[in-house]
Amino acid sequence: xxxxxxxxxxxxxxxxxxxxxxxxxxxxxxxxxxxxxxxxxxxxxxxxxxxxxxxxxxxxxxxxxxxxxxxxxx
Numbered sequence: 001x002x003x004x005x006x007x008x009x010x011x012x013x014x015x016x017x018x019x020x021x022x023x024x025x026x027x028x029x030x031x032x033x034x035x036x037x038x039x040x041x042x043x044x045x046x047x048x049x050x051x052x053x054x055x056x057x058x059x060x061x062x063x064x065x066x067x068x069x070x071x072x073x074x
């Protein structure tokens with residue numbers, strides 16, 4: 001019998017922060033561009049983004065949508 005041990009990689013808080021930023025920043029830019037386009041055209045952009053339905057501020061709506069999207073990824 002072979003005794004196989006599996007080493008698991010334990011991430012450091014710095015790696016966790018970096019991975020969070022690498023996911024958060026592109027998602028924020030993408031959803032912000034969608035929201036800005038909808039806002040400039042005059043459409044109701046809050047319905048397009050999950051989690052942004054009751055937000056009146058553009059950045060607050062995008063921020064809520066990004067966190068909703070990130071929770072779905074995990």
